Amino acid sequence: xxxxxxxxxxxxxxxxxxxxxxxxxxxxxxxxxxxxxxxxxxxxxxxxxxxxxxxxxxxxxxxxxxxxxxxxxxxxxxxxxxxxxxxxxxxxxxxxxxxxxxxxxxxxxxxxxxxxxxxxxxxxxxxxxxxxxxxxxxxxxxxxxxxxxxxxxxxxxxxxxxxxxxxxxxxxxxxxxxxxxxxxxxxxxxxxxxxxxxxxxxxxxxxxxxxxxxxxxxxxxxxxxxxxxxxxxxxxxxxxxx
Amino acid sequence: xxxxxxxxxxxxxxxxxxxxxxxxxxxxxxxxxxxxxxxxxxxxxxxxxxxxxxxxxxxxxxxxxxxxxxxxxxxxxxxxxxxxxxxxxxxxxxxxxxxxxxxxxxxxxxxxxxxxxxxxxxxxxxxxxxxxxxxxxxxxxxxxxxxxxxxxxxxxxxxxxxxxxxxxxxxxxxxxxxxxxxxxxxxxxxxxxxxxxxxxxxxxxxxxxxxxxxxxxxxxxxxxxxxxxxxxxxxxxxxxxxxx
Numbered sequence: 102x103x104x105x106x107x108x109x110x111x112x113x114x115x116x117x118x119x120x121x122x123x124x125x126x127x128x129x130x131x132x133x134x135x136x137x138x139x140x141x142x143x144x145x146x147x148x149x150x151x152x153x154x155x156x157x158x159x160x161x162x163x164x165x166x167x168x169x170x171x172x173x174x175x176x177x178x179x180x181x182x183x184x185x186x187x188x189x190x191x192x193x194x195x196x197x198x199x200x201x202x203x204x205x206x207x208x209x210x211x212x213x214x215x216x217x218x219x220x221x222x223x224x225x226x227x228x229x230x231x232x233x234x235x236x237x238x239x240x241x242x243x244x245x246x247x248x249x250x251x252x253x254x255x256x257x258x259x260x261x262x263x264x265x266x267x268x269x270x271x272x273x274x275x276x277x278x279x280x281x282x283x284x285x286x287x288x289x290x291x292x293x294x295x296x297x298x299x300x301x302x303x304x305x306x307x308x309x310x311x312x313x314x315x316x317x318x319x320x321x322x323x324x325x326x327x328x329x330x331x332x333x334x335x336x337x338x339x340x341x342x343x
Numbered sequence: 344x345x346x347x348x349x350x351x352x353x354x355x356x357x358x359x360x361x362x363x364x365x366x367x368x369x370x371x372x373x374x375x376x377x378x379x380x381x382x383x384x385x386x387x388x389x390x391x392x393x394x395x396x397x398x399x400x401x402x403x404x405x406x407x408x409x410x411x412x413x414x415x416x417x418x419x420x421x422x423x424x425x426x427x428x429x430x431x432x433x434x435x436x437x438x439x440x441x442x443x444x445x446x447x448x449x450x451x452x453x454x455x456x457x458x459x460x461x462x463x464x465x466x467x468x469x470x471x472x473x474x475x476x477x478x479x480x481x482x483x484x485x486x487x488x489x490x491x492x493x494x495x496x497x498x499x500x501x502x503x504x505x506x507x508x509x510x511x512x513x514x515x516x517x518x519x520x521x522x523x524x525x526x527x528x529x530x531x532x533x534x535x536x537x538x539x540x541x542x543x544x545x546x547x548x549x550x551x552x553x554x555x556x557x558x559x560x561x562x563x564x565x566x567x568x569x570x571x572x573x574x575x576x577x578x579x580x581x582x583x584x585x586x587x
């Protein structure tokens with residue numbers, strides 16, 4: 102093996118690889134997270150159990166008539182998604198940190214946005230899987246029809262924003278000894294605009310309000326997503342650096 | 344020079360961890376970096392590996408400077424740390440494939456086969472890494488580190504936590520890796536093991552290189568005497584400085 106001879110060739114290859122190697126590395130991070138989770142089911146099972154417990158507790162704690170049920174559904178749903186999502190975001194980064202794998206990722210000669218987007222996309226998949234299981238259970242428990250395309254769109258936009266900001270903050274919190282309590286403290290204040298918009302937009306679709314009434318909240322969700330994905334893209338490198 | 348370090352300073356708040364450290368390694372050298380706990384060995388390796396930034400000073404690896412050309416430097420580096428940097432829920436082959444894609448390794452299947460053979464894990468390639476012993480994990484860690492054929496291998500106490508047999512097996516892998524022309528810097532507390540592997544021995548104390556000797560120039564009473572003498576000189580110099 103001639104190590105020095107290969108050095109310049111490898112750098113040339115890395116530079117010319119460009120988009121193909123970026124997306125290959127991005128897919129590798131996503132695949133790795135999904136494959137590891139598929140085998141351990143550590144993260145998803147914790148998120149799911151937690152989410153189901155939350156909606157069960159709400160079901161028993163609030164004795165609701167049909168009108169009240171419609172009014173609280175979007176709030177209960179987003180509280181459930183936010184709490185379960187925080188659990189997943191925390192665990193997803195902690196797994197990387199505990200075995201030194203975060204260093205392994207940071208040592209790779211790829212743009213560090215690959216790590217952010219890879220982790221964010223897999224976190225989004227986990228959140229959407231939880232949502233896909235929680236929605237039918239909620240529908241049965243509360244006798245509410247949740248299968249509306251508008252609501253699905255809100256869940257997707259809201260979850261995207263939540264994992265974007267959550268992945269960024271969890272990579273910051275994971276460096277601290279108090280990471281388990283630090284993430285919610287950092288995340289919830291930043292996510293308030295997103296959660297308010299998601300709750301309002303969800304309620305709008307559930308109450309069949311005209312789209313004009315819902316559009317401002319959808320716009321807010323979209324803008325929040327774009328802003329926080331851009332911010333994370335720009336600052337992730339500094340956040341993970343020692 | 345494969346590694347060039349000039350007047351390197353690292354501070355953690357008010358604490359000065361590395362003091363004007365000078366360090367050069369030629370291509371193909373195997374340097375054992377010795378020193379007591381808290382000497383700054385791990386901090387130094389983290390700076391070389393681009394995981395931490397120097398407060399001041401110049402670091403060049405394979406002609407690329409840190410931190411400005413960090414991506415190019417990372418392409419030249421293989422790193423073995425205290426932790427395995429492996430995913431327990433993936434098998435050996437999947438771990439290597441994952442890192443191979445992160446490093447854009449060409450002809451990845453062939454390279455994975457070569458590396459698994461090198462570290463003696465071809466038979467266990469489909470077993471989940473969490474079922475491996477510490478020794479096997481460490482061998483796979485070295486496989487991961489050399490997968491992209493790096494010019495420089497940085498190893499932070501690679502023998503930590505291994506039993507005698509696993510240490511010997513690891514030494515065999517390291518000798519083979521060294522024979523392939525990699526430049527290696529390894530920190531160690533185990534002088535006997537370092538003596539059997541390295542071609543040069545540097546002693547790092549209180550944040551700077553106190554002494555350096557080539558294997559061929561080692562005194563007759565061996566590495567232990569050289570190491571003790573380096574520590575005593577460092578202590579004497581410190582006492583002298585504080586007396587002034």
